[in-house]
Amino acid sequence: MKTYDTSNVRNVVLLGGPKAGKTLFAESMMFEGKVIERRGTIEGKNTMSDNTEIEQENQRSIYSTLLYTEFMDTKFNIIDTPGSDDFVGGVYSAFTVCESGIMLVNATQGVEVGTEIFTRQALKHKKPLTFAVSQLDHEKADWHMTLDSLKNVYGAKIVLVQYPVNPGPSFDAFIDVLKMKMYHFKDENGTREELDIPADQQDEAKTLQQELIEKAAENDEKLMEIFFDKGTLTEDEVRSGLKAGMAKGEIFPLFCLSSKKNIGVKRIMEFTINTAPSPVGVENELKDGTKVKTDSTGPAAIYIYKTALEQHLGDVAYFKVMSGKLTEGMDIVNPETGDKERISAIYAAAGKKRDKISEMRAGDIGCTVKLKSVKQGQTLCGSNCEYVFAPTKFPEPKFRTAIKAKDPKDDERLGEILNRAQAEDPTIVVEYSKELKQIILSGQGEHHINILKWKINNIDKLDIELIAPKIPYRETITKVANAMYRHKKQSGGAGQFGEVHLLIEPYVEGAPENNKFKVDGMDMTLNLKGKEEYPLEWGGKLIYYNCIVGGAIDARFMPAILKGVMEKMTEGPLTGSYARDIKVYIYDGKMHPVDSNELSFKLAARNAFKEAFKKAGPKIMEPIYNIEITVPSDCMGDVMSDLQNRRALIEGMSSEAGFEILKARIPLAELYRYSTTLSSLTSGRATFTMKFAEYQQVPANVQDELLKAYEAEEKEE
Numbered sequence: 194m195k196t197y198d199t200s201n202v203r204n205v206v207l208l209g210g211p212k213a214g215k216t217l218f219a220e221s222m223m224f225e226g227k228v229i230e231r232r233g234t235i236e237g238k239n240t241m242s243d244n245t246e247i248e249q250e251n252q253r254s255i256y257s258t259l260l261y262t263e264f265m266d267t268k269f270n271i272i273d274t275p276g277s278d279d280f281v282g283g284v285y286s287a288f289t290v291c292e293s294g295i296m297l298v299n300a301t302q303g304v305e306v307g308t309e310i311f312t313r314q315a316l317k318h319k320k321p322l323t324f325a326v327s328q329l330d331h332e333k334a335d336w337h338m339t340l341d342s343l344k345n346v347y348g349a350k351i352v353l354v355q356y357p358v359n360p361g362p363s364f365d366a367f368i369d370v371l372k373m374k375m376y377h378f379k380d381e382n383g384t385r386e387e388l389d390i391p392a393d394q395q396d397e398a399k400t401l402q403q404e405l406i407e408k409a410a411e412n413d414e415k416l417m418e419i420f421f422d423k424g425t426l427t428e429d430e431v432r433s434g435l436k437a438g439m440a441k442g443e444i445f446p447l448f449c450l451s452s453k454k455n456i457g458v459k460r461i462m463e464f465t466i467n468t469a470p471s472p473v474g475v476e477n478e479l480k481d482g483t484k485v486k487t488d489s490t491g492p493a494a495i496y497i498y499k500t501a502l503e504q505h506l507g508d509v510a511y512f513k514v515m516s517g518k519l520t521e522g523m524d525i526v527n528p529e530t531g532d533k534e535r536i537s538a539i540y541a542a543a544g545k546k547r548d549k550i551s552e553m554r555a556g557d558i559g560c561t562v563k564l565k566s567v568k569q570g571q572t573l574c575g576s577n578c579e580y581v582f583a584p585t586k587f588p589e590p591k592f593r594t595a596i597k598a599k600d601p602k603d604d605e606r607l608g609e610i611l612n613r614a615q616a617e618d619p620t621i622v623v624e625y626s627k628e629l630k631q632i633i634l635s636g637q638g639e640h641h642i643n644i645l646k647w648k649i650n651n652i653d654k655l656d657i658e659l660i661a662p663k664i665p666y667r668e669t670i671t672k673v674a675n676a677m678y679r680h681k682k683q684s685g686g687a688g689q690f691g692e693v694h695l696l697i698e699p700y701v702e703g704a705p706e707n708n709k710f711k712v713d714g715m716d717m718t719l720n721l722k723g724k725e726e727y728p729l730e731w732g733g734k735l736i737y738y739n740c741i742v743g744g745a746i747d748a749r750f751m752p753a754i755l756k757g758v759m760e761k762m763t764e765g766p767l768t769g770s771y772a773r774d775i776k777v778y779i780y781d782g783k784m785h786p787v788d789s790n791e792l793s794f795k796l797a798a799r800n801a802f803k804e805a806f807k808k809a810g811p812k813i814m815e816p817i818y819n820i821e822i823t824v825p826s827d828c829m830g831d832v833m834s835d836l837q838n839r840r841a842l843i844e845g846m847s848s849e850a851g852f853e854i855l856k857a858r859i860p861l862a863e864l865y866r867y868s869t870t871l872s873s874l875t876s877g878r879a880t881f882t883m884k885f886a887e888y889q890q891v892p893a894n895v896q897d898e899l900l901k902a903y904e905a906e907e908k909e910e
């Protein structure tokens with residue numbers, strides 16, 4: 194393949210709801226660019242994009258796939274994304290490397306939740322979008338319903354560039370009001386003829402042309418003047434007005450498409466070449482917040498947006514040249530780790546088809562192999578360059594489960610497999626929780642995790658189980674209490690002796706220092722001598738005071754006492770969960786001239802702390818999450834009543850184009866499999882995000898249940 198200039202590259206992400214027809218559209222684009230001679234089909238399991246066993250098995254895209262095609266001296270890098278929200282990770286990384294998107298809206302469905310979700314994300318990432326109504330040849334294709342739904346949701350942003358003459362199985366023509374031509378297709382290979390608009394379509398076409406021109410003029414002052422002057426705009430002027438409106442997210446030009454019959458594909462490609470931004474001059478953000486323009490004369494730097502382990506090839510790194518030129522054989526460095534790598538080969542990729550290329554310029558996307566240690570999200574630089582591009586921010590997980598190998602012998606292998614899964618798909622989060630003694634696996638939905646499970650079972654041939662994840666509870670206290678404990682042992686030779694008196698109090702951020710306490714009706718005044726503050730790994734704090742007077746305990750035993758307290762903090766007295774936010778005052782004790790040692794004081798402290806804790810109004814705390822649910826208005830009632838059964842606190846509601854946005858706080862314990870429930874309550878039409886907010890005390894009845902469950906568990910062990 195030849196090397197393309199930055200200005201002759203278009204990086205386009207294909208978006209749309211499940212089964213909108215993205216993969217087949219990509220197939221047709223590659224056919225038009227002569228990258229392939231025959232178009233594969235989904236049912237035939239032979240498309241360039243859905244090229245993995247798991248995608249073919251499921252007849253849907255699961256990974257985002259890089260494809261290329263060459264058309265009108267332009268190289269298109271196409272990223273075909275999965276329509277299911279469960280696999281949204283690839284959409285986010287595509288936004289990092291693509292300058293524009295094409296949104297397919299299924300003519301049999303109209304606007305779907307997927308359309309909504311991905312449009313919103315594209316706008317957030319400031320990507321101009323071209324809309325195309327797909328599957329117009331389908332027997333259930335309904336142009337008017339689809340157009341109504343689009344106008345209903347996006348209003349005046351939807352601007353018709355084309356409309357179909359005969360949607361449905363006989364679909365073979367559409368009218369293009371930018372070109373003011375009718376395109377008629379003679380066969381299913383995209384052979385088209387440009388005809389004059391038939392007399393019976395003239396009025397409709399002229400009205401829509403006028404709307405298109407006015408809309409194009411609206412987004413540019415100069416064009417507005419020309420329009421007022423002449424009452425019309427040229428084709429080029431309309432394009433430039435559309436381009437300006439698309440850049441602002443104010444215009445979604447609408448096209449007609451049937452990928453099955455290869456109708457409309459070429460026109461969308463032509464329009465994209467003329468109207469969608471090339472990477473020239475596009476600013477990319479560095480980690481430090483500064484921006485660097487895409488420029489092939491700059492220093493060489495590539496951004497790794499995806500890595501994958503592929504059959505026969507090993508580790509493949511997919512990248513975008515962010516600056517300068519990348520050449521075969523080039524030495525590059527990861528400026529953050531200092532790791533040195535060599536680019537042994539550069540490929541343009543159309544799924545598994547790879548074309549070698551000796552040089553790739555800024556803006557272009559490709560892949561390479563045999564890099565030793567790169568990860569998704571990293572930057573590699575040539576000489577005299579230290580760019581580190583800001584890595585893609587992926588959405589927070591919304592489905593959480595525990596996973597284990599059926600045979601504990603396989604634990605280590607499972608660990609390796611999960612680490613790899615996480616590296617390849619940054620929306621998979623694996624956490625080996627010491628606290629819960631479980632491997633916690635999180636992802637974007639139950640389906641997302643089930644696909645991973647299928648892969649581990651069938652490809653890695655490892656037997657695994659998904660089980661309910663435990664909740665990382667915390668324990669704390671609500672009032673002051675004290676306790677003393679004497680550890681004494683006399684067996685044979687040397688004995689053990691240590692006695693510790695301590696007082697504990699809840700820690701509240703910002704509360705003033707205090708040395709006067711009332712415990713069991715008695716006043717106590719402590720002499721605060723030493724204070725140590727420990728932020729805890731699991732959140733919250735431990736404040737440790739030395740209040741020993743008159744040498745009751747030697748200073749050399751204080752670290753052992755702290756250790757004893759800390760040990761009990763990691764295994765709270767109520768349920769064995771971590772304890773947090775406690776002030777501990779060591780105010781008295783006793784030593785034995787011979788028998789006292791560190792172990793004795795550690796044990797004494799541990800037990801004294803445990804006793805005091807139990808008297809100090811102990812409480813279990815649970816993690817609370819902020820959730821934001823996007824629900825179609827007609828499902829709101831069901832979603833709300835379900836939330837009420839989950840101890841949720843509704844915090845706000847707002848509406849946005851047919852959808853309600855609901856904000857709530859909800860305990861993690863009530864979120865198990867929520868994504869699945871929400872999906873079944875709304876037939877997959879809702880979506881949500883969740884983010885950890887804080888720890889809060891559990892209600893008394895929940896605390897009772899947890900205490901009982903812990904007791905039962907203890908007995909079992």
Ligand SMILES: Nc1nc2c(ncn2[C@@H]2O[C@H](COP(=O)(O)OP(=O)(O)OP(=O)(O)O)[C@@H](O)[C@H]2O)c(=O)[nH]1
Nearest residue numbers: 211212213214215216217253254276328451452453
């Ligand atoms: N009649 C007709 N069917 C189509 C057309 N495009 C796609 N299909 C069918 O619609 C189904 C989904 O097509 P895909 O191309 O896999 O859709 P997708 O958007 O990639 O789907 P996901 O990757 O699962 O999100 C398949 O059965 C296709 O054969 C079209 O233009 N006309």
Ligand SMILES: [Mg+2]
Nearest residue numbers: 215216253254
């Ligand atoms: Mg697909």
